[in-house]
Amino acid sequence: MTMTLHGYWRSSASYRVRIGANLKGIDYSQSSYDLRKGEQSGPALGRHAPLGLVPALEVDGESLSQSLAILEWLEESYPTQPLLPADAMSRGIVRAMASTIACDIHPLNNLRVLQALRHDLGVPEDAVKRWIERWIHAGFAALEIMIRDHGKGFCFGETPTIADCCLVPQIYNARRFHVDLTDFPELLAVDARCSEIDAFARAAPERQPDADGAGA
Ligand SMILES: N[C@@H](CCC(=O)N[C@@H](CS)C(=O)NCC(=O)O)C(=O)O
Structure with a gap:
């Protein structure tokens, strides 16, 4: 292939x-x-x-x-x-975590949405920053509970799942936007654990062939 x-x-x-x-x-x-x-x-x-x-x-x-x-x-x-657990309920929980990020945080802070706020609606930059923070905090607060209930080193259980594939990039985004993450110790612990794994480290933005260290 x-x-x-x-x-x-x-x-x-x-x-x-x-x-x-x-x-x-x-x-x-x-x-x-x-x-x-x-x-x-x-x-x-x-x-x-x-x-x-x-x-x-x-x-x-x-x-x-x-x-x-x-x-x-x-x-x-x-x-x-496998990036999904063996039983149906566990798979559902992992998918719910991934969807919290991919459906309920990320789309609200996507480039085209932020550009529409700034350029079409004339929203000032400090309000855009509050908008970004608001939706990251709302989603991360829910994930903090889910990881506390289901995580054992990773978002769910003891091995990485698609929830971790979504969480690490969303934390990267949050840091890029200078969002305060001190309320989310469970998320930060998972992020730190993932950063020790080569598959996550090699996927980091700075390590990609098109990385130029600048811009949006
Ligand atoms: N739901 C899509 C979202 C894809 C998406 O929003 N990609 C962003 C980059 S992370 C993009 O292409 N943004 C360009 C834009 O907003 O114009 C997915 O999960 O693949």
Whole structure:
């Protein structure tokens, strides 16, 4: 199988997929779209992700968009090194954690939403900062409880799951936005634990081939 991840070094949704693929030991090449230049809106990505958002995963000429769908596809296609627990209730809890991030935090603070607040609605920068913090705090408060109830080193149990693939990039985003995380010790402990694992470390934005250390 030949796989290309269409993404961007600083995209947290691409970062989720990089972690998942690394944990499963899958080889992939990367194709980069500079979000600062709006490259995600062009036809090159549109062929793979009609919504014009990264990531997309191209597999032998077929394309999948949406990071959670991609992670689920990886899980079904590469069941060794599982990223979901064995029983249905546990899988549901892990998916609920991942969805809290991917559906209820990240979309509210996505680049196009922040640009709409700033440029279409004229929202001042200090209010944009409060907006970002508000939704990260709301989601992280829920995750703090879920991890306290279900985590044993990772978001759920003793091994990484798709919830950890989503949490680590969202914490990276929170730090980028200078959000205070002192109320979330469970999340920070999971993040610290994950940072010791090579698959997570290799997926870090700064280690990607298109990383340039600057910009949005
Ligand atoms: N629900 C999508 C979200 C994808 C997404 O929002 N990607 C961001 C980067 S993390 C993006 O392409 N932003 C460009 C923009 O907002 O114009 C997924 O999980 O893949």
